Amino acid sequence: MSRVVEEGLSKIMIMDNVFYNPLARFNRSVGVVFIKAIGKIIGKQSLIISDAMAATGVRGIRYYLESGSIEKVYFNDMSKYAYKCILKNLSLNHMREVSIVNSFDLERYISLYKGILFDFVDVDPFGSVLPYLSPIFSNLKRREGFLAFTSTDLMTLCGINLEALKRKYGVSIIKTDFCHELAIRIILKNIFSIASYYDYVIYPLLATFENQYIRIYLRYRKSPSKIDFRNIGYIYMGERGYGYISIEDVEMLDITNVRLIGPMWLSRYIDLSFVSVMNEISSRLFEEPKIGSEYKLVGRYLSKILIDDTSIPYIYRLSKVCKNIKIPQPPIRNVIDKLMSLGYKAYRSFLYPDGIRTNASLDDLIKILREIKR
Ligand SMILES: C[S@@+](CC[C@H](N)C(=O)[O-])C[C@H]1O[C@@H](n2cnc3c(N)ncnc32)[C@H](O)[C@@H]1O
Incomplete structure (x- = not known):
């Protein structure tokens, strides 16, 4: 059984055995704004992007139709059902000419193109993003670009099973009232470690948490000398409340009566100047007659982000x-x-x-x- 839904400017045929989550609509709208912001920041309105785990293709299709900043979209999904569905949806949205569709395992797909072509790659798996980090960074043969990652394994990241968290993410935590903040920082620490191994420095631009999804948007650049380990360290709970210390300085910490949480990403994960650009873009998209409603909530969300400052890595x-x-x-x-x-x-x-x-x-x-x- 198939049916067609409308999302933003796209028409999407939903088919059996192909994943489509209507609740991720908001997060796809944020993605459109992110791509438009990339175009503005790097001064390129003919971006080449990849929707690397595309399912129905809704993400890449919306990115193309709504951003107006894309020349070509490369779709990929290893499921044969998804592959057929993407082709159908590209026809439905008159995008066959501007798209390439593959059906490979992510690692093979990225290595095929060596990531060279892609200004931006969206990696949107089921569950954890961790298994896909090495395949991405080991196969990128590009000096710089942009990436977005989704992680939905909140049960593990929020420390429901502390042993699993330690085993999978290499992190020890204690019970806090801000596990989503920790989850973002734990994922970033893992991205940092794997990117560093392949000589990439990462610059987080935005992280969001909505409907059990964590999304991380970042810029990467091949520049081993710029990799800074002071970004990584521990939050600690001491007698006077929370504090934090980088792994470079942790030996100086008197750990009597202190409980350590980490290691994790300690620095800012929101780039306020980038998000300001996104906010302006979302206000303009809000004015668009057909899709304005998609961007109303995005604008509200970004405004909340703009008054935050993630340089302090803990929350009361x-x-x-x-x-x-x-x-x-x-x-x-x-x-x-x-x-x-x-x-x-x-x-x-x-x-x-x-x-x-x-x-x-x-x-x-x-x-x-x-x-x-x-
Ligand atoms: C969460 S869905 C993607 C949802 C889609 N991006 C959206 O916004 O609606 C994950 C997709 O990744 C595909 N997938 C899972 N593992 C993969 C792999 N190793 N390589 C390529 N595709 C994979 C699945 O077939 C599934 O369609």
Whole structure:
């Protein structure tokens, strides 16, 4: 049984045995905006991109139709059902002339083209992205470009099974109230390690979490001398709350009464200037009559991201802190204003409505919460 759905400017035939998730619509809209931003940043409106695990092809099709920044799309999916479905959908969307379709295992596919052609590759597997990192970075024979990865193995990344997390991702964590933040940083640490092995430096541009999907968007460049291990380190929970330290300095940390979480990516994972460009683009797409509604939520999401600053790698959840000290939760804006007026850094986390990143100690945060309550 097949049926046709409309998503953005695309018409997509959904066929038996081919994956299509309507809930990932938002995340595909973010992808369109990301691609338009690449075009703007590198000054190229004829990008060559790859939808490397394409299923119905909806991603690559929307990227082409809605970004207006693409010359050619290379689709790939190792499933024969998906291959046929992609061809059907390309005809349905009048894109046969601007597309190439393959049906290989990802590693073979990337090695076939050596990644040379692709300004951008989208890697959207079921579950973890980890098995696909080496196939990608070992076969890229390109000096620089852009990548997007999806990971949906949130159960493991959020530490439901700590042994599995250690085994698969090489990370030890403790229970925190910000496991999605940790999940993003754990994936980035693994991308960093494998990219470094192949002499690539990575520059994270954006990471999102929506509907059980983590998406990481980054730029890579072959430049071994720029690989900086200070990006990697530990978050720790000590007597005065959370802190962080890079692996280069961890020997200096007095680990009495400290619990380490990591190793993981410690630096920013949102490039605010890149996301500002994305935000402008999404406002313009919002004005487009046929697809505006797709971009309304994207604009809102990006605006939340723009007031965050991921240079602080941990988050305090006001609801949890207030519950622990048995006081009512004050408005988050008041807490941030108070912290800033006292000279602390304080940002509202885009991941949690009650999440604050601050360099104030937990003791100081609690003191402030008690004062605000009075
Ligand atoms: C989550 S779906 C992709 C969804 C699609 N990108 C979208 O936005 O609707 C993952 C796809 O990857 C394909 N796949 C899984 N392992 C693969 C591999 N090793 N190489 C190539 N394709 C693979 C599956 O057949 C499946 O269609």
